[in-house]
Amino acid sequence: MQGQDAPVCGAIDIGSNTLRVVIARCLSAGLDILATDEALVRIGESVNATGEISSEKQDHAIAVLRQFQQLGQQHSAQVTLAIATEAIRKATNRAAFLAAIKDATGIDIHCIDGVIESVLTFYGATYTLNEQARTPAFVGVMDLGGGSTELVLAKHQQIIWHTSLPIGSGWLHDRYLTADPPTYSDNETASTFLRTYLHGLELDRFPSILYATGGSANTLLRMAQQAFGLNTTDDTLTYTDLIRCEGLLWSLPAQEIAQRYQIDTRRARILSAGVLILRSIMKRFELSEIHVSTNGIREGLALAYARYGEQWFEKTRQAAQGSTPAQMTHKQRVVSSANTYDELFVDAGLRMFRERAKVMFSWRDAVLQNKDIEAVHKMRVASRRLRAVMDAYEGIADPKIFKPAYKLVKKTADVLGAARDTDVMIQNLQAQLAHLPSLEQAGIRWLLNRLEAYRKDHQQALIAHINSLDEIAVMRQLEHCLRKER
Incomplete structure (x- = not known):
């Protein structure tokens, strides 16, 4: 075989959901892949919950890495490379975690960082394109991870734009889709957030050809092939395929x-979150299909x-910096300077904050009257949709004003x-x-009496909270979260 003297390396990706290795x-001219392995650890789950990587997740990660090392030794790997992405970037105990490993x-x-993550993803997802008879001139690459999503656009194999979005399947699941299966209301709230953020x-211009990579994308492809009898040699998922997968997952x-x-x-x-992100990206950029x-x-x-x-790290960073200045994260692109300040985005946020809050407050009197239980449902849905919009704009909001406003909206949703x-x-x-049989009715009546007593007591707490909400003050607080300098 050619290249027997070429070095063998083990390349490890420590992601928010999954740890992966390729030997x-x-x-x-490329890679001769000898072995691959992966393990679902969900480091991002503990980071999303507490801000830290738990000791259990750390121990699990170390055990998996030792297995990866053994795999590398079996194939005589001379070099072990390892990178960590979004969940580890966010963890408050990142340094201690890396030192323990x-x-x-x-x-x-x-x-x-997200920039290098985007470039490495592009390298990996597209390196087999040169083997095709006709290489597409304009392509996009999407890496749907657990804690972030990378998007890269390239012309003639040269990156022209890339961004790292702090949205991944694990993050979206932990934030919105914790029910099993997720509820329709959860779907609506998560969809509102994605639509607003994207x-x-x-x-x-967005290319008509998008390559998607990551655990969720590959699992959804296999699931669709089994569930709907798709051709197992085809790497394509259509928008309709994702709708059908979503139906099963919901x-x-x-x-x-x-x-x-x-x-x-x-x-x-977490697949329900993955399919929702993929479908939202496709809808945002009017794509009928993706390649996995x-x-x-x-x-x-x-x-x-x-x-x-x-020199791989330094050279990759140089390649990233040499691309067009448009390649910055969503947050940076909005707030980095006067030249890139996206006033339309901020104006849209102010408008949606007002609209969502207005709908929420429109149900206030009906909830206080307590004559129609649907009023509570409507106000709860409205409060969750307001929270979803706030999630989308957290990255450009004033944190000192945003945090108490967000806490107030979340408490309102929880009480409702x-x-x-x-x-x-x-x-x-x-x-x-x-x-029910008469013997069972007695038990159900006892439970009903307990629930009705609790509901009556909770109504007083609900009334107290709703009455404490000053609509004008809340509206002003929301607007100040995104107040622009004039």
């Missing part, structure tokens, strides 16, 4: 999805080493949610009561 012989395994980990990505619990389609149950739990690539950032890391050797959930339980039990 490859680094040839001048170094002590336990000897592996030095580069905690890369509206801020202003591009004159109808069946994760355990059943896992059993039907041979998916890790933990992966099945099994290659991604770990292969990109190995390719960077094959091309640049020990407790009332609504109790109303639904009471309503369902009342509907079942007449159809």
